[in-house]
Each structure stands twice: as structure tokens, then as C-alpha cells.
Amino acid sequence: MGIFTEGITVKCSPQxxxxxxLWQEKWWNVAADPLCWYQRQPWWEQQVxxxxxxxxxxxxxxxxxxxxxxxxxxxRGAERGISWVTLDVVQQRPQNQWRVIKIHDxxxxxxxxxxxx
Numbered sequence: 841m842g843i844f845t846e847g848i849t850v851k852c853s854p855q856x857x858x859x860x861x862l863w864q865e866k867w868w869n870v871a872a873d874p875l876c877w878y879q880r881q882p883w884w885e886q887q888v889x890x891x892x893x894x895x896x897x898x899x900x901x902x903x904x905x906x907x908x909x910x911x912x913x914x915x916r917g918a919e920r921g922i923s924w925v926t927l928d929v930v931q932q933r934p935q936n937q938w939r940v941i942k943i944h945d946x947x948x949x950x951x952x953x954x955x956x957x
Contacts, residue, residue: 848929850938858904858929860911863940868908871924875905903941904929 849862861868878900909924928942 846940848938848940850929850931858906861906861908861929861938863908863927867911868925869911870906871909872907874907877903879903902931902933904931 850858851860858870881901905928907926926944927940930939930941
């Protein structure tokens with residue numbers, strides 16, 4: 841599949857859990873409890889020296905796996921047979937930007953079908 845990233849807008853609960861996101865000009869609702877884990881980032885490949893206190897978001901990144909359903913009032917996804925999609929997203933800190941880092945294979949097939957229709 842290759843390396844992929846795409847900026848998105850995410851609405852979160854007060855505890856920081858994703859609830860809704862704007863992806864490919866459509867709003868999607870988080871359909872199930874999201875999975876969350878941390879992954880060690882190879883910061884030493886990107887920076888030779890990291891100043892003290894500058895490690896937030898550079899050593900470990902927080903990844904969320906989200907199962908999403910299209911928001912019926914803002915997307916034609918339900919009409920086109922899309923019932924849910926699964927994405928992996930990352931929250932980049934400290935700037936609090938969100939990016940899609942993986943679209944699971946079944947979603948890619950659905951998006952290809954949409955583009956050809």
C-alpha cells in the first residue's frame with residue numbers, strides 16, 4: 841500500500857477521544873469504541889539532538905484505529921453502499937494536528953468504486 845498521510849479535522853470528547861472527523865470533504869461518526877496505542881518514533885533518524893523537554897510527540901506517537909460511519913445528513917455514503925470504514929489516525933503533538941496514516945484495504949476498494957462511478 842505504501843506510506844500515506846492526509847490532514848483531517850477531528851472533534852473529540854472532553855477526555856480527548858475522537859467522536860467525529862472530517863475526511864475527504866465528508867463528516868464521519870466514530871461507530872465503535874476506538875482502539876488507541878502508542879508507537880515509538882525513530883526520532884534519532886530525524887534529529888541528531890533533541891533538546892531537553894522537547895520530546896513531547898517526538899518519541900512516542902499516539903495512534904487511533906477508528907471505525908467510522910458516514911454522517912447521513914452530510915454525505916451520500918449510505919446511498920452508495922458505504923456502511924463503515926476503518927482508518928488509523930495519528931494526533932501530532934504539541935501542535936494538535938490530526939492525520940490519516942492508513943486506510944484499510946476494504947476502504948480503498950470502496951473509494952476506487954466511488955471515483956469510477
